[in-house]
Amino acid sequence: MRALRENPLLRYHLLGATRHRWRRQPWLYGAAVLGIGLVYLLVLQLTVFSEASIYATLWLTLFVMCIAAPLMAYNLFSLEYEKQTWESLALTRLTAREIFWGKYGAALTRVALTTLLFAPFILTTHHTNGYVIAASFATLFGWGTLLISVSLWLSFKLKRTLNTAATLYAGQVIVLWLLPMLYTMVISLNYVSSYVLRDLISSVQSYTEAFGTWLFALFNGAFIVYANPFTVATELEHMGEPITYWRDTPHTLYREGLYFMLWGFVQSIFYLGLAALFAGLTYRGIKISWRK
């Protein structure tokens, strides 16, 4: 793919902009790497020795992703505008596709590396199986990809780094915390509806029913809760525990419902789909605004 091969912008964002900083401030960067490394090893040790569940580790890694992913892309376009470099870039022979992939590719690589960095946490958790591990990686990578896509689009539209960062973090607080809380509060007012979230899943006993439930969730608002990556992590916990825990309890149906709903994967596909939409909007913006 030419947009990635021999792309000077990708090389600059991946290597050029950071390579020399190590050489120029070795003590600062050395101390930062050492500190982060120590915290990483300490948390990994806790995960392994205290038999942490997937719920705990995925929450932790998702939290870090929520903080880190916007930082990987939030200034990629806004700095071009703030430092007035975009005109020079627009006049080069780089195509809109190359400019887009130069920036998006760099951010995507960082999300992939961050996901890999968290692999030891996910792989060493207690009570998991192949499905849960794969769904956890998909959720983490999908959410990270969505975040960088939105970051890149906002960075392009708002043209200001500070505004982009503020919008991204405030947006996450609204989408991940306020909206689900508001939705849960509203449905709690109705005694019958208050069971809707779990009961819906328990009633699913085939893939056809699962498809219907996803559609229904879109319309009754439950999707706000189901699509939340932290909800995904919480429910994946149930899917990893041995079946003997659940046998002959109402939870068996719930667990099976989650499997039929392809819990974790559907949400990841949703994140990636939304990410593709925002990426497309950014690409279109470059084509139109930069006359590429």
Next chain:
Amino acid sequence: MLDVQGLRKEYGELVAVRDIRFQLYPGDVFGFIGPNGAGKTTTIKMLATLLEPTAGTATLNGIDIVRHPEEVRPLLGYMPDFFGLYEGITVTEYLEFFAAAYRIPKSQRATIIENVLELTDLTVKKDAYVETLSRGMQQRLCLAKSLVHDPILLLLDEPASGLDPRARIEIKELIRELGAMGKIVLVSSHILPELADFCNKIGIIEKGELLVWGVVDEIIEQLQANRVLEIKPLGDPEPLIQRLERESHVHGVETRNGSLYVHFAGGLEEQADLLAALIRDGFRIAAFREESLDLEDVFMRITKGEVS
């Protein structure tokens, strides 16, 4: 050749640039003069394909800048009035970035970068970090970046703004050299002495309108149809003023610092006749000369100080 045909830019009801026309040829250094807000930058951005004109177009070597911006871009170099540089990399890496972005083959890049560094006198700074360069050097690096792909048209928007006197002189020398290399150079500025030295053509823009354009000397010649003569009389100037006011070519007389400044509508023949007549009439004249026009005078005579 750059052929600008009726270029116009409107923002709602505001007409930022109205129907600009001019032609430039290889080797021309065109000074684009106008007060702040006159429409210089808008015009340059349209020529640089960064802004789409509302009407009109321009062709560069026959290629339409509006219909084929992607084909024109490799032929032009653009240095904006406010510019930034990619930081965290060295001068050479910065130029390599743009050489790669202009698809210059890898095998040629080192030689081209070396040549451009030499032309812009940045060879000694080739390993310096971009952000450590002085403003003047950054300006030269920006120019070097614009030259990496050997463009035929250079659009320089206020290239000397914010520079110290030495850096200004250096950038002027550089622009002169680029003109001598056969490039079409369009330089905008509102500081006239800056342009007077190295432009062979000028265009004066005010309120979005190109009031005049052409070869500098020809414009000055046109404007000198209404000349100002400085006459320094010995003794009381009053009789001389009364005598001058009777002359048909004289439109007015001002007195400043003991000299008379006569607005005269005649040519060299009429000037000689006037001087002879005054001496014949017994006036004692210590000095008699035509006030010569420079770019500043031209600018002041043509413009009214309005912005679009």
